Amino acid sequence: MPQGPRAARRPRAQDQHPRPKRRPSTEVLRIESLAAGGAGVAHLADHAAVFVPGTAPGEEIEAEVDRNTRPARGKLLRVIAPSPERVEATCCGGGCDWMHLSVRAQEAAHAEIVRSAVAHAIGAEPPPVRVHAAPEPLAYRTRARLYARGERGRVRVGYRAVGSHALAPVSSCAVLAPSLAAALGELPEVLAGSSGEGDVQVALGAGGRLVVDVTWRGELAPSAWAAIDRRITEGAWAGARVRMEGAKTPAVFGDPRPVLEGADGAPLVVAAGSFAQSSDRGAALLARRVAELARVEVDAPREGADVPANGHVLELFAGSGTLSILLARGAASLVAVESDEAAARSARENLSARDLAGKVVVADADAHPIPPRAEVVVLDPPRAGAEGATAAIAASRVHRIVYVACDPATLARDLGVLVRANYALTHLETVELFPQTSHVETVARLVRRRGAR
Numbered sequence: 001m002p003q004g005p006r007a008a009r010r011p012r013a014q015d016q017h018p019r020p021k022r023r024p025s026t027e028v029l030r031i032e033s034l035a036a037g038g039a040g041v042a043h044l045a046d047h048a049a050v051f052v053p054g055t056a057p058g059e060e061i062e063a064e065v066d067r068n069t070r071p072a073r074g075k076l077l078r079v080i081a082p083s084p085e086r087v088e089a090t091c092c093g094g095g096c097d098w099m100h101l102s103v104r105a106q107e108a109a110h111a112e113i114v115r116s117a118v119a120h121a122i123g124a125e126p127p128p129v130r131v132h133a134a135p136e137p138l139a140y141r142t143r144a145r146l147y148a149r150g151e152r153g154r155v156r157v158g159y160r161a162v163g164s165h166a167l168a169p170v171s172s173c174a175v176l177a178p179s180l181a182a183a184l185g186e187l188p189e190v191l192a193g194s195s196g197e198g199d200v201q202v203a204l205g206a207g208g209r210l211v212v213d214v215t216w217r218g219e220l221a222p223s224a225w226a227a228i229d230r231r232i233t234e235g236a237w238a239g240a241r242v243r244m245e246g247a248k249t250p251a252v253f254g255d256p257r258p259v260l261e262g263a264d265g266a267p268l269v270v271a272a273g274s275f276a277q278s279s280d281r282g283a284a285l286l287a288r289r290v291a292e293l294a295r296v297e298v299d300a301p302r303e304g305a306d307v308p309a310n311g312h313v314l315e316l317f318a319g320s321g322t323l324s325i326l327l328a329r330g331a332a333s334l335v336a337v338e339s340d341e342a343a344a345r346s347a348r349e350n351l352s353a354r355d356l357a358g359k360v361v362v363a364d365a366d367a368h369p370i371p372p373r374a375e376v377v378v379l380d381p382p383r384a385g386a387e388g389a390t391a392a393i394a395a396s397r398v399h400r401i402v403y404v405a406c407d408p409a410t411l412a413r414d415l416g417v418l419v420r421a422n423y424a425l426t427h428l429e430t431v432e433l434f435p436q437t438s439h440v441e442t443v444a445r446l447v448r449r450r451g452a453r
């Protein structure tokens, strides 16, 4: 009888003699830097690294250190000598893991995280990281993913606490735009009587009114369905979409699509439940910079030049077209690839509302061939990066690449492949799209080296 891999596995030494658990110890530590993920990094007397959330570089702290994980984890007990970059945190306990840091320190730490990841991956020092400051460091979120939980008829709404599935209930949030803040007070009332838990995305839709996208696991009270319906029919909300766990299709009320202000100042529709950056102004800043870097002229600017031609552009992971609406301008052609059908429909709608030509293809961007005439590839993949697309670009004759990334580690991995395939990294820039958090958006530009295949 064939044996499965489990049966075939030889017992390992640690199975027979599991290491005894070590007791946490209290240590005085000096924080050296901030790691991707947000924690401060220090070293113990035996040089083992320890990660302590809620700390700032340069400060002396006391922490309870658990050496049973690798790297060791520390829990901040007290700050002995604070960093000058430490500020009073006003965080609600939700996702803002860097609210105790000055904006200047956040920017510097983001830039260093990106620089060191890329330097390690390409085996050389990258160009100096240019930092694009956030348009608004607070009250910037024009879209938010909330978390709701119903128990004994009462529904509490907040965020998932950092690093856990626990609910951090919130009545006010310093990073939420005032236009969305009202939702925090309204949702517990709308969802009252429901049991279970759900994710609730809130944004602004048509006419600047609220749109709500609910994914619920459990029972949604009949009064909740009625309250949602009433808000749409009375015009208080533009739309809502409710997806019950296990249901094939969501219930749709009104028009649940978020509408943001595009980088060209005109409205841009986003498919309900599909990707959109967390702030309109941040998304516009990013899109404008990506479009600039995609142009031929970045290397040799011409005085007084009009919008220069982009050549034939291939955009991978295009979403609802936040970048496409700028890339299509001045391009000889634009092909945008996106796997989410609803997002692709929105991208088509956004291009045609502007009379822009562009072909939007529903396909796997990571397995999409690079058309031989493509001169520029712009890609904006999810956190996992784009291993397949990177390999295809590396084997192509594309001249310029603009890579937008929300994860420095996978960006660095993919840039390593492109640099080894004879592309030169000309620009490395961070865009502060998520102030008060350790998340960072990066834009990298590469050009094919002269004489390369």
Ligand SMILES: C[S@@+](CC[C@H](N)C(=O)[O-])C[C@H]1O[C@@H](n2cnc3c(N)ncnc32)[C@H](O)[C@@H]1O
Binding pocket: 274, 275, 276, 277, 316, 317, 318, 319, 320, 321, 322, 323, 337, 338, 339, 340, 343, 363, 364, 365, 366, 380, 381, 382
């Ligand atoms: C980070 S978002 C960028 C979207 C767009 N550039 C924007 O700024 O709104 C990544 C997009 O890639 C899409 N996506 C994820 N995996 C994909 C794949 N294998 N092929 C094509 N699109 C994919 C997602 O649906 C999402 O719209």
